[in-house]
Amino acid sequence: MKIAIILGTRPEIIKMAPIIRELERRTIDYFILHTGQHYSYNMDRIFFEQLKLPQPKYNLRVGSGTHAEQTGKMLIGIEKVLMKEKPDIVLVQGDTNTTLAGALAAAKIHIPVGHVEAGLRSFDREMPEEINRILTDHLSDYLFAPTEKAKQNLLNEGIPEEKIHVTGNTIVDAVYQHLELAKNNNILERLNVKPNEYMLLTLHRQENVDRKQRLKSILKGIELVAKEFETKIIYPIHPRTQKRIKEFKIEVPKEIHLTPPLDYLSFLKLEANAQLILTDSGGVQEEACILKVPCVTLRYNTERPETIEVGANTLAGAEPQTILKKAREMINKERNWKNPFGDGKAAQRIVNIINRTL
Ligand code: UD1
Ligand code: UDP
Numbered sequence: 001m002k003i004a005i006i007l008g009t010r011p012e013i014i015k016m017a018p019i020i021r022e023l024e025r026r027t028i029d030y031f032i033l034h035t036g037q038h039y040s041y042n043m044d045r046i047f048f049e050q051l052k053l054p055q056p057k058y059n060l061r062v063g064s065g066t067h068a069e070q071t072g073k074m075l076i077g078i079e080k081v082l083m084k085e086k087p088d089i090v091l092v093q094g095d096t097n098t099t100l101a102g103a104l105a106a107a108k109i110h111i112p113v114g115h116v117e118a119g120l121r122s123f124d125r126e127m128p129e130e131i132n133r134i135l136t137d138h139l140s141d142y143l144f145a146p147t148e149k150a151k152q153n154l155l156n157e158g159i160p161e162e163k164i165h166v167t168g169n170t171i172v173d174a175v176y177q178h179l180e181l182a183k184n185n186n187i188l189e190r191l192n193v194k195p196n197e198y199m200l201l202t203l204h205r206q207e208n209v210d211r212k213q214r215l216k217s218i219l220k221g222i223e224l225v226a227k228e229f230e231t232k233i234i235y236p237i238h239p240r241t242q243k244r245i246k247e248f249k250i251e252v253p254k255e256i257h258l259t260p261p262l263d264y265l266s267f268l269k270l271e272a273n274a275q276l277i278l279t280d281s282g283g284v285q286e287e288a289c290i291l292k293v294p295c296v297t298l299r300y301n302t303e304r305p306e307t308i309e310v311g312a313n314t315l316a317g318a319e320p321q322t323i324l325k326k327a328r329e330m331i332n333k334e335r336n337w338k339n340p341f342g343d344g345k346a347a348q349r350i351v352n353i354i355n356r357t358l
Contacts, residue, residue, distance in 0.1 A: 001358055003030035004087035004106075006078065008037035008062070008098030011283045013047040014264060015093050015117065018173035018347035020053055026351065033081055035074045035098045036061040040239060042261045050263050051178075067097060067128060074101035082111055088358055089114055091350075092136060093170075095129035095282075099136050107139040112358075116350060117169060118143035119150030120282075120303035126207055129282075133303070142357075144350050146341055147306055167349040168342015171286045176344040178268055179291075187266035188273060191234060191259065195273040199231055201256065203298060204238030205280040212248040214318050215241075218298050219253060221316070221323025222278060226255030228324060229331070233278075234270060236262045276331050278316075278323075285313055290339045294330040296323065306340035 003023065007016050023030045034056035038044045048055065060077035062070055078101055082090065090106040092099045093116040103113045118137050122130050137143060137154060145151040146169035154164050188195065201222060209215050226233050233256045237245075245252060252258060262270070268287070271277060277288040280298045288295035289304075289312040300317045307313035311333065316326035 001029060001089075001355075002085070002087045003028060003354070004082065004085060004090045004111075005030060005032045006035070006090055006092050006098065006102035007032065007056075008035035008074075009094075009096050010038055010043050010047065010261075011281075012093045012096060012098060013044070013053070014051070014174050014283065015170045016091070017047075017051045017053055018170045018177060019091065019116065019350060021177075022347040022351045024054070026355075028351070028355075031058070031085065031087075032056040033078065033102075034059040035077070035101065036063055037070065037074075037096065037098045039063055040261075042263070043239065046263050050265060071097045071101050074098060075105050078102055078105035079109065082106055082109060087111060089142070089354060091116060093117055095120065095133040095136070097128070097132065100132040103136040103139040112141040113139055114142035114144060114350070114354065115140040116144045117146055117150075118164070119145040119147075119152075119154040121150075121153045122301045122303040124301050128206060130303070142353065144346075144353075146346070149306060165349070165353050167353075168344070168346035169286060170346045170350070171283060172290055172339065172342045172344045173347050174264075175268065175287055175290050178265060179272070182265040182268040182272065185265045185269040187262070187269050191257065191270075193232055193234065196275050197231065198274060199225065199229075199233050199276045199278060200270050200274040201233050201235040201277075202238065202279045202281045202284050203235070204240050205299065206240070208280050208298060208318065209238075209241045209244045212244075212250070215244060215248065216250055217318050217320060218323070219250065219256070221298075221318070221320035223253035223255055224320055224324040225276075225278070225327040226253070229275070229327070231275060232257055234259065234274075236260065236267065236270075276327060278327070286341055289313060289337070290341060292335040292337070294333040294335070296326045296330050298323065310337040310340055312337045
């Protein structure tokens with residue numbers, strides 16, 4: 001049996017890491033195909049180094065571009081590799097352009113596709129990720145849904161139940177595998193902050209940061225929060241947002257302390273010790289929930305409704321006053337919710353299912 005792991009962005013590297021480790025542990029034949037969607041050192045290589053992952057056998061170096069350019073280049077490159085390697089199954093993760101290109105290239109040449117983190121839905125087709133998720137799910141033969149709710153979304157779209165496996169989300173595996181190591185990390189000292197005396201911000205969604213007014217409005221909301229709670233906001237800034245802030249000539253409020261994107265252990269440590277997390281990231285909503293840190297999501301919807309149901313998260317949208325109101329609501333939340341994303345053994349389950357059925 002030979003497995004192809006296709007990945008290309010920061011969250012895919014982090015969420016595929018537990019599966020790669022499981023394949024290594026069982027000495028199963030596999031290779032990694034990196035599309036090169038992310039390529040800056042601190043969005044890509046830093047994770048391979050820190051998580052001690054083997055180098056990709058192939059890197060297509062597709063880089064940035066419009067959706068069509070990026071996805072098109074990936075399709076061409078992925079097909080060539082798959083025709084040569086002839087894997088028995090292709091695994092893709094999440095909802096990026098890499099995910100869709102990997103699934104589509106494989107399905108067209110009749111290689112079975114396994115989708116890790118299947119069944120998430122925001123029901124908002126303005127998001128490129130929603131389109132990628134829906135198409136990838138419908139191209140896949142193995143749908144590894146993190147929760148029962150995700151499974152239900154797939155059933156509602158007519159996907160046959162025998163293809164769906166509820167496994168938990170590999171982000172729990174990743175958090176559990178690294179939390180102990182993160183304890184020794186000195187990022188708090190480096191940023192001169194103390195546990196529970198700062199908030200953590202991430203912001204990079206296309207629909208939030210590619211529009212000047214929307215981006216300004218969110219930053220205004222963050223400024224109000226910082227002033228009301230007299231707290232520092234740490235913001236490891238995504239390259240997309242960095243580019244837009246420059247282009248739109250936006251002045252970032254002085255309460256927001258910008259850092260370059262961080263390595264995983266530093267970021268985990270910052271999450272675990274934050275008073276509050278403000279984010280539009282998918283993975284960060286999950287990690288906040290797992291780490292029992294209250295979260296304010298800077299969006300009008302989420303494909304992670306489980307975090308809201310357990311009381312770990314709330315939707316604030318992009319209006320400054322609403323962001324402030326939601327921050328007030330969440331900051332004193334009792335941190336007693338249950339993690340809805342599984343027990344940290346999702347990767348084992350996924351590899352077991354593939355092993356048993358292929
Ligand atoms: C992509 C995913 C998004 C995911 C995010 C994770 C899609 C449609 N979007 O968004 O779902 O949440 O990754 O972080 O697949 N850039 C760099 N260095 C890099 C990568 C990007 O400077 O290594 C800059 C470029 O200016 C580029 C911009 O960031 O144009 C956006 O990159 P892109 O990969 O298109 O989308 P992300 O916003 O990263
Ligand atoms: N992350 C990181 N360093 C950072 C910001 C995020 O290691 O500076 C990690 C974070 O812990 C999570 C993942 O990157 O596991 C989330 O990626 P991102 O927000 O880019 O994408 P999304 O999850 O929204 O697709």
